Amino acid sequence: MIDLHLLxxxxxxxxxxxxxxxxxxxxxxxxxxxxxxxxxxLGKINEMRSEINRIxxxxxxxxxxxxxxxxxxxxxxxRELGNRLTEITAExxxxxxxxxxxxxxxxxxxxxxxxxxxxxxxxxxxxxxxxDTDSYTECQRMPHxxxxxxxxxxxxxxAARMSGSMFAMYRGEGARLxxxxxxxxxxxxxxxxxxxxxxxLVRTEVMTSTGHLPKFVDDAYHIERDNLWPIPTAEVPLxxxxxxxxxxxxxxxxxxxxxxxxxxxxxxxxxSKTRGLLRVxxxxxxxxxxxxxxxxxxxxxxxxxxxxxxxxxxxxxxYRILDLCDADLGEASARTFDIEAYAPGADQWLEVSSVxxxxxxxxRRANIRYRPRSTRPTEGKRTQMVHTLNGSGLAVPRVWAAxxxxxxxxxxxxxxxxxxxxxxxxATAIG
RNA sequence: GGAGACGUGGCCGAGUCAGGUUGAAGGCGCUUCCCUGCUAAGGAAGUAACGGUGGAAGCCGUUCGUGGGUUCAAAUCCCACCGUCUCCGCCA
Numbered sequence: 028m029i030d031l032h033l034l035x036x037x038x039x040x041x042x043x044x045x046x047x048x049x050x051x052x053x054x055x056x057x058x059x060x061x062x063x064x065x066x067x068x069l070g071k072i073n074e075m076r077s078e079i080n081r082i083x084x085x086x087x088x089x090x091x092x093x094x095x096x097x098x099x100x101x102x103x104x105x106r107e108l109g110n111r112l113t114e115i116t117a118e119x120x121x122x123x124x125x126x127x128x129x130x131x132x133x134x135x136x137x138x139x140x141x142x143x144x145x146x147x148x149x150x151x152x153x154x155x156x157x158x159d160t161d162s163y164t165e166c167q168r169m170p171h172x173x174x175x176x177x178x179x180x181x182x183x184x185x186a187a188r189m190s191g192s193m194f195a196m197y198r199g200e201g202a203r204l205x206x207x208x209x210x211x212x213x214x215x216x217x218x219x220x221x222x223x224x225x226x227x228l229v230r231t232e233v234m235t236s237t238g239h240l241p242k243f244v245d246d247a248y249h250i251e252r253d254n255l256w257p258i259p260t261a262e263v264p265l266x267x268x269x270x271x272x273x274x275x276x277x278x279x280x281x282x283x284x285x286x287x288x289x290x291x292x293x294x295x296x297x298x299s300k301t302r303g304l305l306r307v308x309x310x311x312x313x314x315x316x317x318x319x320x321x322x323x324x325x326x327x328x329x330x331x332x333x334x335x336x337x338x339x340x341x342x343x344x345x346y347r348i349l350d351l352c353d354a355d356l357g358e359a360s361a362r363t364f365d366i367e368a369y370a371p372g373a374d375q376w377l378e379v380s381s382v383x384x385x386x387x388x389x390x391r392r393a394n395i396r397y398r399p400r401s402t403r404p405t406e407g408k409r410t411q412m413v414h415t416l417n418g419s420g421l422a423v424p425r426v427w428a429a430x431x432x433x434x435x436x437x438x439x440x441x442x443x444x445x446x447x448x449x450x451x452x453x454a455t456a457i458g
Numbered sequence: 459g460g461a462g463a464c465g466u467g468g469c470c471g472a473g474u475c476a477g478g479u480u481g482a483a484g485g486c487g488c489u490u491c492c493c494u495g496c497u498a499a500g501g502a503a504g505u506a507a508c509g510g511u512g513g514a515a516g517c518c519g520u521u522c523g524u525g526g527g528u529u530c531a532a533a534u535c536c537c538a539c540c541g542u543c544u545c546c547g548c549c550a
Contacts, residue, residue, distance in 0.1 A: 066509095069510075071512065072519085073511095074518085074519090076520085077518055079531080080518095080531085082530065082532055083478075084479070084531085087530090087531070091478075098530075102529095102531095103530080106530060109529090109530075187491095410507075410508090411496085
């Protein structure tokens with residue numbers, strides 16, 4: 028959620044920022060005028076409440092003094108005020124509801140240094156590592172769904188029989204490889220990040236706090252009977268870990284990591300870009316997460332990106348880093364770097380991590396604040412919203428795919444990268 | 459799933475079954491100051507969040523799990539929801 032106060036005081040700045048995303052700003056104008064009316068009414072309500080409180084106190088003291096018969100007139104006056112208050116409060120509530128309805132659908136403001144563009148084509152490639160299109164052998168050009176089937180380590184057909192298309196089933200060493208990747212993803216961040224195993228089914232408010240609801244209902248699964256949502260990413264429950272809390276600045280940054288299943292409906296996406304493991308409804312992922320002060324945010328952002336990048340690099344995969352332009356930014360993000368691994372068999376760059384700085388956008392929705400360390404009693408004692416950052420530390424299916432294709436050997440086996448061998452019981456190859 | 463109990467400030471804990479200076483006694487913790495030749499002990503004051511207004515001190519409003527209702531007035535009465543605990547049942 029964007030800062031209503033900022034919208035109020037610097038409407039043009041906010042409108043310009045939203046316009047960068049290619050979104051209409053008419054909702055912002057409506058919100059500004061609703062807010063003006065709302066505050067006006069709030070002032071009136073405030074005065075009336077004050078009046079009623081005063082009258083009630085007098086009635087109370089008259090009763091205490093035994094002057095019961097002198098209260099009738101005061102009560103009548105207060106009752107009349109109360110009736111008017113009910114009407115005017117309904118008006119205010121309607122305005123408040125309208126404001127929050129629109130506010131919940133307004134995306135975050137892009138960071139000033141976020142590149143400008145019109146579409147995903149304008150994302151800026153900031154780094155390419157290990158990619159040489161002519162260097163790939165014939166066996167590396169075999170897509171993972173073929174390798175997987177040949178080796179019996181991936182069974183998309185039976186998965187589809189159970190759950191439909193775009194569901195995966197790993198088998199044997201393939202399943203072990205998936206599990207090894209998770210362990211690998213967690214262990215390498217154990218030094219700084221607390222491991223969390225959150226629930227995978229969450230309430231509506233929890234989905235709302237990250238920005239996944241209400242705007243993107245169609246992308247999420249929903250268990251209606253219990254009104255719970257299977258999480259699309261661990262970012263969702265991790266954000267709510269501190270919801271409603273006020274943390275000491277001394278305790279920031281808070282670094283968390285979690286391995287969970289992730290569920291995405293991926294409505295309307297089928298075709299060549301979704302073959303095999305390229306896009307699935309359910310997958311495992313290790314997420315890295317940070318809560319911090321605004322001053323710490325840049326460092327944490329770089330840290331998460333660096334860790335996600337190194338995890339891919341250490342698997343011997345070719346990859347590139349993209350600085351997402353404003354038009355391609357996720358709803359809640361102010362700045363995002365994507366890591367794409369190259370899958371030579373599918374001949375595609377696969378997004379394997381998206382590292383986002385959400386500023387206070389999610390903190391405002393989840394109401395997560397911190398109390399600044401006060402040097403002088405007069406200054407800086409007010410609570411402020413924390414900043415939140417997230418990024419995939421390791422997303423299994425696409426890394427699995429890129430790895431299997433990249434390390435496919437002429438003899439049909441798959442070489443296990445050295446960094447992963449300890450997690451595969453020392454095995455150097457699969458198949 | 460059935461039955462019952464409970465939910466108060468950073469924490470503990472009064473107040474709820476007699477609705478009225480109770481934003482909330484008391485304690486702990488924390489902060490500042492004083493005293494004591496340092497660590498112990500003692501004394502004084504302060505110590506929620508959010509919104510509004512003001513240069514500031516302050517003033518006004520809201521919040522006693524959440525949301526509604528009753529009332530001139532609700533932490534206190536009524537309803538719904540959320541959560542916690544106990545017993546029974548079931549279960550990995």
